Amino acid sequence: MQRSAPRPSRSRTRTRVRMLACAAVPVMIVAAGCSSDSDGGGDADKPAATASKAAPKVAPAKFTTLPADPCKSIAAKTITDLVPKAKDKSGSAGKSSDITTRGSCSWNGLDDNGVKGSQYRWLDISLMRYDSEEGLGSGQDRAADYYKKEVAKARATQGAKGMKAAPAAGVGTEATAVTYSVTKTGESFGYATVVARSENVVITLTYNGAGYAGAKSPAASDLVKGATKATKEAVAAVPAATE
Incomplete structure (x- = not known):
């Protein structure tokens, strides 16, 4: 089995x-x-979800240069009116390593009238231009920051008395006029500083004066009027240099 x-x-x-x-x-x-x-249909064939987008470009600066001679940014007649006895009517230009981005000029003189008194005047101007740069911002924004610093600097003048600041209408993109007085060498000097921004360019102009031998010092209203007039001319000279 x-x-x-x-x-x-x-x-x-x-x-x-x-x-x-x-x-x-x-x-x-x-x-x-x-x-x-x-x-x-795998993920390997799809573009990376985290691919970075191209960073937005900053807006180009409007003005690409400054007046070749900053002393000529203000009319000769205006200089004669504001500084009657200027030592050098053509002005004294400041040194600059790049005249397309920075420039300055100054005038000074004493109108001596003997026993009737004398009048001293000083006028100086500086121009600063900013380019647009990736990582730093547009020339206009950079100039706006510098404009604020220049106004703050004028308002922080040591020993200043009777400080006043007000917008300067009709001067560039924005402008501020600062007036005050400072006592030096026993005399009271009146000051008017106008800081103006025209797009990516900032212009700082200071006009001051004093009376000697019994002569009255200039009124703040006269100083700011003259400083504003000269600043307008400088603002108008910037686009003319770019064209």
Whole structure:
């Protein structure tokens, strides 16, 4: 009589099923991975979501240069009116390593009338131009920052008395006139400083004077009127230099 092979126990059957199931899992995972790469729709074919966008460019500066001779930015007749006995009517230009971005000039003189008294006048002007630069900002914004600093500087003059500041209408993009007096060498000097911004250029003009030998010092209203007139001429000279 033939004997039939013994049947495996239930425990052995369960063990074999578990082994076959575990062996099949890695195969399924690999197959799934291959199918996702082969359909052409994977993330590898998409542009990076974090790709940086091009940074916006700053606005170009309006004025690209300054008057070649800052002393000529104010009319000769205006100089004669404001500084009647100027030592050098053509003015004394300041040194600059780059005349397209920075320039200055000054005039001074004493109108001596003997026993009737004398009048001393001083006028100086400085021009500063800013270019637009990535990382620093537009020339207009940089000039606006410098404009504020120049106004603050004028208002912080040491020993100043009767300080007043007010907008100077009709001068460039924005302008401020600062008036005050300072006592020097026993005399009271009147000052008028006009700070004006024309787009990316800032002009700072100071006009001061004093009376000697009993002569009266100039009134603040006269000083600011003359300083404003000269500043307007300087503002108008900037676009003429760029054209």
